[in-house]
Amino acid sequence: VQLQASGGGLVQAGASLRLSCVGSGRTFSSYAVGWFRQAPGKEREFVARISSRGGLTYYSGSVKGRFTTSRDNAKNTVYLQMNSLKPEDTAVYYCAGDPEYNNIMLASNIRLWGQGTQVTVSS
Numbered sequence: 001v002q003l004q005a006s007g008g009g010l011v012q013a014g015a016s017l018r019l020s021c022v023g024s025g026r027t028f029s030s031y032a033v034g035w036f037r038q039a040p041g042k043e044r045e046f047v048a049r050i051s052s053r054g055g056l057t058y059y060s061g062s063v064k065g066r067f068t069t070s071r072d073n074a075k076n077t078v079y080l081q082m083n084s085l086k087p088e089d090t091a092v093y094y095c096a097g098d099p100e101y102n103n104i105m106l107a108s109n110i111r112l113w114g115q116g117t118q119v120t121v122s123s
Contacts, residue, residue, distance in 0.1 A: 001025040003033075003114030005095045010120045013087055019080040021095030021114055028097075029053075029073040031112075034104035035080045037091035038116070044094070044107040050078060051101045063089075085121045092116035 007019040021033060034049035048059045048069040057069055063082075071078040078095060097112040098104050 001028050001031060001097060001112060003095050003097055003112065005093065005114040005117045008093060008117035008119045010122065011085055013085060013121055013123050015085050015121070016081070016083045017085065017119060019082065019093055019095075019117060019119075021078040021080075023076045023078070023097065028076045031097040031099055032101035032104055033069075033071065033078040034096045034098070034110075035069060035093060036096055036107055036110075037089075037093045037119075039091040042091075046105050046107070047093070048080060049101065049104040052099075056101060082119070085119075087121045087123045090119060090121050092118050 002024045003021055005021045030052050032051050035047040036044050037047050038044040050057050050069045054071045066084045068081045094116045095114040096110040103109050
């Protein structure tokens, strides 16, 4: 399985963006997928995750209520809908995959990464 993230951009505070993570390979639907972000000078941090069939989701406290992750396995795609964006959401966003849903929390545990997509929120 390979992952490719897209959808980043430059927006003003309060705006919305939707990121996409497209997976290749027939086993994509058996993978849980997560989103992480890394701001300049900071460690990569967990943002959200979704189970392989989409029935379970979990969010970091800083984005809960503003971000929503979903997936369409028919399209091999996971989405991150980001609403009410804040300047502190500015970062490079990465998608990540793991067969085990609960493994997607610490960046150091992740072996499958997509390339990042830049999100910049201006005040």
